[in-house]
Amino acid sequence: MAEDEGGTGDGGTFLPPSIEAAWGLRERPSKGPKPGLTLDRIVDAAVALAAAEGLGAVSMGRVAKELGVSTMSLYRYVSAKSELYVLMQESATGAPPALFPPGAGWREALEAWAWALREVYRRNLWMLRLPVSGPPATPNSVAWWEKALAALDGTGLDAGGKISVTMLLGGFVRNDALVMADLDAVIEGSGASPEDVLSRYARTLRRLADPERYPEVARLLDSGVMDVADEPEAEFRFGLARILDGVAALVEGHAA
Template identity: 55%
Template sequence: MDATKDDTGPALPPAIEAAWGLRGRPPKGPRPGLTLAGIVEAAVRVADDEGLAAVSMGRVAKELGAGTMALYRYVGAKDELLTLMVDTAYGGPPGAGDEGRGWRAGLTRWAWADRSALRRHPWVLLVPIAGPPLTPNSLAWLEDGLRCLADTGLAENEKMSVLLLVTGYVRNESLLTAQIVEGSRAAGIAPGELMPTYRCLVARLTDPQRFPALHRVLAAGVLDRDDDPDDEFVFGLERVLDGVAALIDRRSTD
């Protein structure tokens, strides 16, 4: 049975019905050129150009040259619009491309694609997560990630937990990077000067007797320059995948 046609279970949220095209078409009105996809794409443009706070039904209507009330024939509320925006911003998953290279190469590709989507549309990080994935693209991403783990010997619940772990790492790293960049910009710190500036402040505020471990970091020159954000991402992702690899090895000997 097609789950989208099953009306015996829980009711689908309006945004999910809209995302899957399960709602009837709105009645004809004065702006037949409007479409749900066009409205969502316009909202994504506003968020990309002006930030998430700028997104409102009125602002999106202005972007389309339409009246605000015309949008409500397609989108019932701003929360619904945000859900559709996130699904559109992510787009489809990266898809196959690592056949024969193993689960680690596939999951690495998956994680980098996730990060790229968040870097293209950083406002996505500010949209509250309303629950488990249900939109078309989010479920396609989930399917793609599970496919990477198909031959690992992990139980199905462990595969889901691995994807949650990787997604959480990618999301947290992306949010932290965005916050640091925005904070540096607000403080007037030029690119490349964040860590040297931080080093000077730490050295001024601390002494080796009270903070010996921290001063060993300073003495090693760790904070003398800004690292490439990609290097930090690689380090963290590799450690996460090392843990997954250890679990897979353990399951292979059970």
């Protein structure tokens, strides 16, 4: 993430001015070289461009063109494309919903958190292509951390354990969404149904994988499981349950 020219912002945060503005630490630029141009309009235009054409279409020049302004005029509001990416993610992620009903246990709360985060990614697939530039540093991203950490209250885990669980779960959600997005793109590009694509793959693998060299793969193929497409959420549900089983063992071990 880019730093401002002085090394720190007004609040000594080492964040760019636009990110400090998101935290309310400084005023957002209100008067620019073109009437009506604001940081929010720039971010909204970038998000719309990413949603329509993918993250690769987003550049300072292209966003400026969409807004009908010069590229240089954008730099009054955001200093670099990497900074714009952070603001785009903050806008598209939004604040976490009120996930936990009264009396919810940690497992139910974390499960709701994971499904809600998955939905954010599924609505904004371009976010999966954003480079990871560091830990959460914007209000909404920190609010999502807060929700997960709050879900672990009462488990007996220390601060290190809580943040490790949060990072593990968040990484799983992001990776699952990325894999599913890539598979969906392949299936859509093939023009065939998911069942046909999977069946074609199974037939190809049967021809290529010698049973004597790959006996377990041969047994898998013979079982027929590769000939039927799972429901879209099946793998996510399975992986999430296994992770939460592991967290449960961690919590029980700590209590013991």
